[in-house]
Each structure stands twice: as structure tokens, then as C-alpha cells.
């Protein structure tokens with residue numbers, strides 16, 4: 001298992017930092033990414049810019065970065081094998097996107113100026129560079145060896161040097177490792193699990209970046225159909241109609257998802273204790289788990305069990321939050337982070353949580369309306385509304 005600790009400098013936004021962690025953590029494997037709360041403060045440097053690349057020797061211009069990473073290592077008792085990655089908008093030596101220390105497993109990634117080269121947030125290219133550098137550091141150890149192996153002519157490989165900065169767009173559109181470089185990695189003893197994890201992460205990043213371009217052309221799938229899971233499985237299936245992907249939710253996940261679909265305005269989690277929400281949750285959960293009407297006296301005992309489940313759900317954030325997180329992950333696994341955003345439940349802490357999907361894009365199977373949602377089917381007008389009309 002390789003542990004990679006991510007830290008940021010004070011002038012890099014915490015939101016982007018968190019998103020980068022999410023992207024890197026989206027593909028689990030033997031490389032684990034740990035987001036650190038430590039913030040690197042003063043980094044003012046006098047960067048030595050050398051025009052000529054010949055005669056490259058170890059440069060000291062990122063010494064401050066390295067000192068900080070070393071301090072972080074010592075304070076947190078990291079082993080020498082652990083990797084520390086510092087994300088910073090500060091310029092690096094020779095205006096590179098990335099660099100690493102020759103002695104210790106410390107990597108530096110520049111987070112800004114991406115808008116000059118790409119029409120997307122720095123999240124994806126930076127996440128890509130983190131993973132690429134982790135592999136390169138493990139493989140080459142020193143900058144001089146790395147440089148000796150880079151492709152001067154872009155191959156769409158992580159080892160492209162990209163001296164012409166715009167080449168980075170090509171490298172990211174392919175986000176691949178060329179066959180000779182793959183062979184070298186395997187030959188050098190790099191764990192195959194590291195390489196497959198990196199390649200599947202690169203797939204996600206490439207899709208996300210292509211998505212951003214398509215997003216501008218409004219080619220984004222949005223409509224969903226909600227069906228009951230057939231056979232023995234309980235819960236619902238969310239079908240993403242354009243991509244034909246199915247997201248299966250178990251009864252508890254289905255309960256949370258249907259509830260938030262019912263409330264486009266959003267609900268603050270602490271307000272779930274409110275009687276009207278609790279009743280709605282009870283009704284939906286009884287239908288999702290038992291497929292029986294809750295006014296049936298035979299089901300009173302089971303109903304008591306259901307009440308316990310719902311009461312712990314509305315009072316204990318440690319139960320509800322992981323369910324919301326799991327639903328999010330199920331969507332991301334199917335269609336990627338960027339495309340999923342309209343489907344999953346999101347919202348800042350103590351703010352209303354909601355699903356942003358346009359409700360006119362949802363079709364409910366009749367069974368779901370009849371046997372699960374009943375009076376809580378949001379499309380049905382409330383009875384007093386009917387009276388007024």
C-alpha cells in the first residue's frame with residue numbers, strides 16, 4: 001500500500017483542493033490518497049529562471065516547498081516511502097507544472113495558469129499530474145533520470161515533457177501511458193496494481209475533461225426513470241435514460257433518494273425530525289421494505305422496527321451522511337463526477353441538501369407511484385390545491 005499525503009499552500013482554494021482529493025479517491029487501489037488539513041504558509045521565493053536547459057543541476061528554488069514537506073513528514077511521523085504532494089499556485093523552477101525532490105518522496109504541483117491552456121478548472125489536470133508524478137517519482141527517483149526518459153515529441157504519454165506548454169492539452173486528452181513506457185515500468189518493478197489504478201483514474205479524468213467540452217454544447221444527459229427493483233431485490237432502480245446506465249439503490253438508499261426527489265427545495269438534515277418529514281419517511285420506508293400497507297394491523301410489529309430505523313436516521317447524522325455519500329458514489333461510478341452532479345444529493349454542512357435535477361426530467365414507473373410514493377408523489381397536487389382550483 002502506498003500512502004500519498006496531499007497538502008496545499010494557503011493561497012490554493014480549499015474547495016478545489018477537496019475536489020482534487022475526490023477525483024483521486026474515486027478509484028480505490030493500492031495507492032491511497034490522504035487529504036491533509038495542514039496548510040503551508042509562507043512560500044515567498046526568489047525563483048531562479050534559467051533560460052538554457054543544458055547543464056541542469058539540482059536547483060534550490062523549490063527548497064522552501066521541500067523544507068515544508070520535510071517538516072510535515074517529521075511532525076506526522078511519516079515513513080520515507082510515504083509520498084507528500086504539495087499543491088500550490090506558486091511558480092516552480094523553469095515554470096514547470098510539476099517537480100519532485102531527488103532525495104525525499106516530495107512532489108510539488110503548480111495549480112494555476114491552467115486556464116491559459118485548457119477550458120476547464122484545474123481540478124482534473126492537477127489530479128492527473130498528482131498521479132502521474134507519483135508513478136514517475138516511484139520509477140525514476142531523481143529529476144535527471146526522469147528527464148532522460150521523457151518524450152521530447154508528444155506521444156500522449158505521461159512521460160511527455162511538454163516543453164511547448166500547449167502540448168499539455170494533447171497529453172491530457174489522451175491521458176495514457178505509451179507501451180514502451182508501460183514496459184519500462186513493469187520491468188523496473190513498479191507494482192502492476194499501481195499502474196492499473198493510475199490508468200483507470202486517467203480514464204475518469206479524460207472523460208471528465210471531454211465532458212466539460214461537451215457540456216458547452218449542451219450534450220449532457222439528464223432524464224431519468226425510476227422503477228421498482230424486480231424479483232427478490234427491494235428498493236429502486238434509477239435508469240439514466242441517455243446513457244442507459246442503471247443505478248440500483250437498496251431500500252434505505254431508495255428511501256433517502258426518493259425523499260430528496262420529493263423536496264426540490266432542499267431539506268436541512270437537522271430539520272428531518274419535523275413530524276411531516278418523519279411521517280413521509282415512515283410511509284416510504286414501510287412500502288420500500290415490506291410492500292405492505294402500513295395501516296394493516298398484522299404489520300404493527302414490523303412497523304415498530306421501521307420506526308426505530310427512521311428515528312435513528314433522522315436523529316443521527318453518522319447514519320444518514322454515509323448513505324448520502326454512498327448514493328453519490330454509485331452515480332459517480334456509473335457516469336463520472338461531472339455528469340453525476342445533477343443526480344446526487346448535495347449541499348454544504350447545515351445548509352439544505354438537495355438534488356438539483358430538473359424534476360420534469362423524471363418519469364416514475366406506475367408501480368413506484370402506486371406502491372411506494374402514494375400520497376407523497378410530488379407530481380400530485382395536494383388536496384387543498386385541488387379545492388382551490
Ligand SMILES: [Zn+2]
Pocket residue numbers: 151155157158159160177178179180181182
Ligand atoms: Zn511514454
